Amino acid sequence: MFTVVAGIDKNENRAAAVADAIESLPGEDETEVVLVHSFTDNxxxxxxxxxxxxxxxxxxxxxxEIDVQLDGRSGDPATTLLEAATEYDADLVAVGARERSPAGKAVFGSVTQSVILEGDRSVLVCTAGDFE
Incomplete structure (x- = not known):
């Protein structure tokens, strides 16, 4: 079983980009996805x-026909996503990218950057054609 832990926030474009990327992974019949949402204020x-x-x-x-689990957590989104990846022994962590200014494109958004730099798993950064 190939396990993907995907961070999903309330942005429709980023969520759709993550779904697109996961749907395009090979071996979907052996893929399990855990959708993680972090409540910072609830x-x-x-x-x-x-x-x-x-x-x-x-x-x-x-x-x-991809197996999906939901996981709601409270706290810092990057921290909770990395904790979920460890708990589920994820093979891959998927995150949606935010639109960046030309200067800001050299640096990812804070959640994405933290997941990449602090995690110990492969990270798939998903981008949408249109940013909101």
């Missing part, structure tokens, strides 16, 4: 399956 007590982007990515992947 006063209403929402659960991970109430997040629209999580639901849409899950539906897309399940339509491709």
């Amino acid at each position: 006063p209403e007590g929402a659960s991970v399956d109430q997040i629209g982007t999580i639901r849409r990515v899950r539906e897309r992947l399940e339509a491709e």
